[in-house]
Amino acid sequence: MNPNDVVLEINHISKSFGVVQALKDVSFSVKRGEIHTLLGENGAGKSTLIKILTGEHTPDSGHVVINGEKITQYHPIISREHGISVVHQELSIFENLTVYENIYPFPLDNKKDGIIDRKELIKRAEESIKRFDVDISPTAKMRDLRLSNQQMVEILRALSSKAQIVLLDEPTSGLNTQETMTFMRILKQLRDEGITIIYISHRISEVMEISDRITVLRDGQYICTLENNEELTENILISNMVGRDFSKSIYSKKISTIPKDAPVIYEARNINRKNAVEDVSFSVRKGEILGIFGLEGSGTYELSRILFGLNERDSGEIYFKGEKIHHIDPVSLIERGMVYFSNNRKDAGIFFEMSIADNIAAPVLKKLVKYGMLNNYMISRHADQYIKEFSVTLNSIYDKPLSLSGGNQQKVMLSIGLGTDPELIIANDPTRGIDVGAKVEILNYLNHLSEQGVTIICFSSDLPELITLSDRILIMNTSRLAGIVDCDDISEQSVMQYAALVQS
Amino acid sequence: MVKKAFNYLRNQDYFFSLLICLAFAIALAVFSPYFLVRNNLDSLQTTIAPNSIIAIGMMLLIILGMFDLSVGSVMGMSGIVAGYVLSRTALVQALGEPLVVLLAVLAGLAVGLVVGLINGVLVAKAKIIPLITTIGTMYIVRGFAEMIMTSETGYSLIGFPKAFIDFGRTKFLGLYLMTWVCLILLAVFGLVLTKTHIGRKLYYIGGNRSSALSLGMNVDKITIICFMISGLLSSIAGILSVSRFESASRYLGVNLQMDILIACIIGGGSFLGGKGDMWGVFFGTAFVALLQNGFNLFEINPLLKSVVIGAVLAIVVAVDGYLYLQKKRALGKV
Incomplete structure (x- = not known):
C-alpha cells in the first residue's frame, strides 16, 4: 500500500x-x-x-x-x-x-x-x-x-x-x-x-x-x-x-480608564473543585471589566457556575464589598446586587412560555405591585423602558420570546438580569450565537454599564470580544490560573500563549 | 460463600425489594395465624400473578425511560371483551365451547395489542410524551369498557363455558395455572433482558438515549414493540383474572396502574430509565400485595393502606437517590 x-x-x-x-x-x-x-x-x-x-x-x-x-x-x-x-x-x-x-x-x-x-x-x-x-x-x-x-x-x-x-x-x-x-x-x-x-x-x-x-x-x-x-x-x-x-473588524482594543486605586469590590479566594478548578484566586475593582478566557476544558465554564453558586465547590471563599459571603447561592447573590448571564438562552435565562413583558418583569415583580396586586400597566412600562434602551426589535411586548431573533432574545435576557440594578455582573459568553450587529450593541452596552460603575466579570470563548471589552484578562489553562494580562499588554498572541501552552 | 452471595445480591437493583418483601412475609407469618392458611395464599396468588404479568410490560417501559398508565384500563377492557363473548349463550350453542373460548381469548388479546400499538406510535412517531398519551388511552379504553357494560344488567358478566372456568380453578403443584403463566413469562422476559441483544438494547436506550441514537439503534421501533408488549401482557392478565374470578367485573383493573408503577419502582426501576429487571417485578408486586394482605389480616383501616404504600415508595426512592448521589460525589462527578 x-x-x-x-x-x-x-x-x-x-x-x-x-x-x-x-x-x-x-x-x-x-x-x-x-x-x-x-x-x-x-x-x-x-x-x-x-x-x-x-x-x-x-x-x-x-x-x-x-x-x-x-x-x-x-x-x-x-x-x-x-x-x-x-x-x-x-x-x-x-x-x-x-x-x-x-x-x-x-x-x-x-x-x-x-x-x-x-x-x-x-x-x-x-x-x-x-x-x-x-x-x-x-x-x-x-x-x-x-x-x-x-x-x-x-x-x-x-x-x-x-x-x-x-x-x-x-x-x-x-x-x-x-x-x-x-x-x-x-x-x-x-x-x-x-x-x-x-x-x-x-x-x-x-x-x-x-x-x-x-x-x-x-x-x-x-x-x-x-x-x-x-x-x-x-x-x-x-x-x-x-x-x-x-x-478591518468590529473589534478594537480597549483603553482602560480604571484608576489603579479603585476599590476592590469582589474577590475570589482559592476556589477549588475536583477535576475542574484548581486554586483560583482573583479580585476585581469597581467599574472594571475582567475578562476570563480559557480554551475548552480549561475550567472556565465550571468557574463561572461556581462563582454564582450554580455548581458546588470543594473549597474557596468569595468576598463582596469586603464582606465574606457565607451562602454562595443565586438567591443571596442576587439580593446582594449580583447577576448572572447564562450562555444558554434555552437552558436558563428566558421563560419561553411567557410574554416578553413578563420575562423582563420577572426579577422585579415585587416593585410592580399596586394595591397588593400586579399592575399590568407598570409591567409594560418597565418592559418598554428596557426594550427602548436595548433597541429590541419586536412586534409587541406581549409576544413570546421565540418570535424574536437570537440577538434580540439575548437582549431580552440582559434586560431580565439588569432589572435588579446589579452592581456586579457575571456574564458567560454573552454574545454566543448571535449576529455581528447585535453583538456590537451588546458589547457597547456592557462598556456603557462599566462606565457607570457597574463591575463586570465576563467569561467568553471569543478572544477578540474579550480584547474589545476587558480592562484585564485572566487566563485559565488545565483547571489552573495561568496568568493575568493587564490592558496595555493584551493581544491575541499574549493571551493565547497562556491559554494554549502547558505550564510547568 | 454466603458472604459472596450477599455481596452479589447487594449490588442488584432489586435488592431492596427482596429485603422488604422477605421481612414483611416473615413478619406476617409470625404475627398472624391466618397468613399461611391456604385460603389466604390462594388469594395472594390471584393478586400477585396478574399484577406481576402487567408489571413485566411496565418494567420494560421503565427500563426504556417510559411508562404506561393505560394498563389497568386495558386489563379491564380485555377481561370485559372476553367475558362478553363468553357469556353469549347463543354463540356457545352455535359454535361450541372450544371455538368460543378461543375467539374470546383472541378478542381479549387484540384489545391489548391495538391499544399498545396506538400508545407506541403516538409516543415514538408523534412524539407525544408517555404521560399524556397513556392517560388519554386510559380514559378512552375505560370509556369503551363502560359502554359495553351499560347494555348489561348488573356489574359483572357471568355464565362462562365450563372449560374457561376450569382453567381458572385448576392447580398444579399447589399453584393456580395463572401463577404458572406468570412465572413462565417472568423467566422468559428475564432471559430476554439479560441474554439477548434486543433485551440489552432497552438498557442502552434507557441509559443514554442520545448516545444510543448516535450508535444507530432503532429507538422508535423498540419503543413501539415495548408498548405493544405492555398492552398484550395487560390483556393476558385481564383474561386470566376473568377466568379465575369466573366473572368480568366493570371494576376490573380500575386504578391498578399506580400499584403497578409503584411495584416497579420499589423493585428497582427508575423513572430516569436504564434500570430494572424481572426479579424486581416479582418482589415489587409481591411486596405491594403482601402489604395489602397485611392490612386485611390485621383488619386495619384500609384507608391507611395508601398512606403506607406512598411512604414506602418515597423512602425507597429517596434512599436510592441518596446512595447514587453519594457514589457520584465519591467519584468527584457532582
Missing part, C-alpha cells in the same frame, strides 16, 4: 447554523495512516467538521470523499460503514451498564440480533483493555469508573468497530498527564497499524508531540496545513491560530 494514499478529502465544505457560519469553503485532505490534527480556537469550526464526517450534520455545500468515494448522504450509520468512528468531546457512555457492554454495543461479527455470548464479549473486552495496558475490569459498572477510565472505555469502543479512520475530539480533556502519555502511546501504536487518526486538541505541546500534520482552522476558514518537522515551533502554530487583522 502506498503510504501517501489519500484516505479522506474535504472538498469546499460550508456549513452555517442560523446566522453563524461555522465553516466557510474548507478544503484539505488526510493521508492514510497519519495522525492529522485539527487546531483552532473555540468556534473555529473543528467540531462542526467532525460532525459532518460522522454524518451527524450535512454540509450546506461541498462534499466529503472517503477512499475515493464521494459521500452523497450523511448519516451516522453510513459513516460507520465507511470505517469512520468517533470519540466526541462530551462523554457518550452508558453509565448503567458494564464496561464490556460499553465497548461492544453491537452484536459481534455483524451477527443479527440474537443470544449474547457474554463470555466471548468479556474475553474480547479484556484483550482490548490489555492491548492498551490500562487497568479496568471489563465487568465493572461504568458508573463506578473514574472519569478518565470512562473516557478510555469510550475510546476502546471507537476502536472496537474495526475503524479505518478514528476521529478524536479532545479525547484527553479528562485525562491527567500520566494517562495522556499512555494515550499518546496508544495512538502511535494505532497509526503504525495503519489506522488514520484525526485528532482535535488545543494543547499545543500535545499536538506537536503526536501529530504528523496539523491543519489550522480559524473562524470557520481553512488557514494552512503544516508538516510537523523540526522547523515547526509553538509560536508558528499560535500565530496561525490567532493572527486576525483588527483594523
